[in-house]
Amino acid sequence: MLIKRPKGTQDILPSVVNKWKAVEETVSQAAEQFGFREIRTPVFEETGLYVRSVGDTSDVVTKEMYTVSSKGDDTFTLRPEGTAGVIRAMLENGIMNEGFPRKVYYIIPCYRHEKPQAGRYREFRQFGVEMAGSASPYADAEIILLAATVLDGCGLENVELHLNSIGCPECREKYRSALREYFEPHKDELCPTCNERLGKNPMRLLDCKSPICKEIAKDAPIITDYLCDGCREHFEKLRKILDGYEIKYILDPKIVRGLDYYTRTVFEFISNGIGAQGTVCGGGRYDGLISELGGQPTPALGFGMGLERLILTMESEGCEFPPAKTPDLYIAPMGERAQEKAALLCDAVRRAGYAAEFDIIGRGLKPQMRYADKIKAKFVCVLGDNELDSGEAKLKNMRTGDEKAFKLEEFIGEFHNLLIEELFGTGLGDALADSIGDLPANTVPPETNGRN
């Protein structure tokens, strides 16, 4: 029996990898444009890191971690999110001392033992950014603008920004008491999870999905009425900056986020087109986390964007993805002598920077042409004894069916010009060839093409 992939994971097959590459390219380009540099950290960390940062009342820590114990007493957890490991790495490697603001981004797989459904997986990929060292609302606006730029760059038009401030530990304590007071009379009607959370983390009751809890929560006090002066001013200034950028947002006091480290600004970008798991991106400020993890008190913030959800949303909005790359050339040899020549030609074509393949099975012409069609080769060159003896062959444009005869010793130059014409239009081949001196710098005709 075939072994199947673990529940909640996905195989990203060659036929869809172009979508992933395009998205990864878009997100990294935008991050770099905003001054973020890539960071790569281990897939697993000491379990204590997540307990201390993500928080011991969060679903992630209480229910969803993939934890293994290694030889000895240490326990390690597959990373459920990016922030904790990245801040750990920044502290451990002295990156915080290199001047503020420090800005990093990452594209990582994450692991959470959740109940799989559309848009929710046990292994998923996140694009995330973290910025340390600025308490200014301009930093919050930069982060939100970066997320909006990415979504825009992906062609999305129907993703809404939901914005809230959950204040600092001081204003939040007053708010928590108000929430407890509000929910206490309904205690027996709440779902078991909310009932349990009421004591330790009553704010999470606000994002419970159970219809009864939702109904009860409808008239609950809202955090923005409890913000202290500092937090209120921060939030007002942020809103003003976002208005200046003409970024539309919905003030949403129900956005409280599932991870415990947040302070002040929290936000989510939500798509309505992909079902219940519509939060494509979530983030906010976490001014207390760096000191919690042993660093100097340093304000910080960031976001995580689920790449599966991003691609699902792009598909639901009919966004275009760049087509998968196809080979520039397929050489179809007939017979052993031709195969030897095909191998060398193919090598020369690749060294000139193009994607080329030739038959390495020893098939007849028909199956070779079928294969060339299947891999969507742009040009095909058939090589047999006739071509080798006469020193002339034909290059066939597979889109138009046009064939052009050429001297084998001028193969690379001919191919180069034909390909440029195919990609950029007639006439451009010659013009480009004139302006760049015909051949790529490293192109040498195959006969003299020896490696040093």
Ligand code: HAM
């Ligand atoms: P998060 O809200 O837990 O935040 O995750 C961020 C995003 O990851 C979500 O909005 C969603 O798109 C995606 N995501 C989360 N869980 C799953 C899942 N099971 N399957 C598919 N996609 C999922 C964080 O992880 C924070 N570290 C974000 C952050 C960075 N805050 C500040 N800096």
